[in-house]
Amino acid sequence: MKLPRIGILAKGCDGRSIVCLIKENQIPRENIYIIGISCNGMIDVGKAQNYVCKMQEVEIISAEEKSGSILLEDEDKRKVELKKEDILTDVCECCQYTNPLIYDVLIGEEVKKNKNEQQEAFIKEFEKKPLEERWKYFQEQASKCIRCYACRQACPNCYCKECFAEQTKPKWIGVTDNISDIMFFQIGRIFHQAGRCIDCGACVRACPMGIDLRIFTYKLIKDVKEFFGYEAGISLEEAPPLATFKSDDKQEFITEP
Ligand code: SF4
Ligand code: SF4
Ligand code: SF4
Numbered sequence: 001m002k003l004p005r006i007g008i009l010a011k012g013c014d015g016r017s018i019v020c021l022i023k024e025n026q027i028p029r030e031n032i033y034i035i036g037i038s039c040n041g042m043i044d045v046g047k048a049q050n051y052v053c054k055m056q057e058v059e060i061i062s063a064e065e066k067s068g069s070i071l072l073e074d075e076d077k078r079k080v081e082l083k084k085e086d087i088l089t090d091v092c093e094c095c096q097y098t099n100p101l102i103y104d105v106l107i108g109e110e111v112k113k114n115k116n117e118q119q120e121a122f123i124k125e126f127e128k129k130p131l132e133e134r135w136k137y138f139q140e141q142a143s144k145c146i147r148c149y150a151c152r153q154a155c156p157n158c159y160c161k162e163c164f165a166e167q168t169k170p171k172w173i174g175v176t177d178n179i180s181d182i183m184f185f186q187i188g189r190i191f192h193q194a195g196r197c198i199d200c201g202a203c204v205r206a207c208p209m210g211i212d213l214r215i216f217t218y219k220l221i222k223d224v225k226e227f228f229g230y231e232a233g234i235s236l237e238e239a240p241p242l243a244t245f246k247s248d249d250k251q252e253f254i255t256e257p
Helices: 010-025 045-053 117-128 129-143 150-154 177-191 202-206 214-228
Strands: 008-011 032-036 060-066 069-074 081-085 105-107
Touching: 008 010, 010 032, 045 060, 045 069, 045 081, 117 214, 129 177, 150 202, 177 214, 202 214
Parallel strands: 008 032, 032 105
Antiparallel strands: 060 069, 069 081
């Protein structure tokens, strides 16, 4: 049966996700028509609410963009105008792919990529910390997890019909919310993103517990780039590092048991 062709609007991060899904045989390229949109970034609703009402008790009901600023109105009819750059999501603040890399037609002018120095410096600081301290940070973050799976559901890479976290035959991990099961789930979810995560931030935005998920996936992105010179969602041709093997692959990350 011939599949219908579907139109998809794609910002830079969406385009990278589409590249990954085509490579993983989830979308036939010929069945989609990609309408690319150059992107100036998305607003972080949490940051905006903190500006508007400090307590996040009031809903923002409208937002209007005007040359570099955002006019917000809350349910009490209070209005506030904020600089867009002050309320961008963290991923958008340092986005390197503001223009889609794959499209059939591009809408609007291309825009500049953003500065990434702050995020790079932050990760370098984290890497300098002793192993115990990093592990403690992971445990602290994991201990907040209620295992709602919103991060997984929001992730464009998580399309398995049955997630390893819920499989019973075989059963990989327990389904409880005790810390060891949660850590297994998080480690599995994060490692399944190796060479695939496109730093779209959807998991972070979906998490109701405000868990710092990005530090772990971003570290993985950095390691895959450094060890294998690979970034996800950039090229339709280049094989992902976990789908290929070279005898001179770097393997400093493998430690003795
Ligand atoms: S990460 Fe943000 S700035 Fe970059 S393309 Fe996606 S939405 Fe736009
Ligand atoms: S940032 Fe999160 S949602 Fe986006 S691809 Fe990576 S793991 Fe998935
Ligand atoms: S969205 Fe947050 S709380 Fe829910 S499973 Fe993911 S990390 Fe845990």
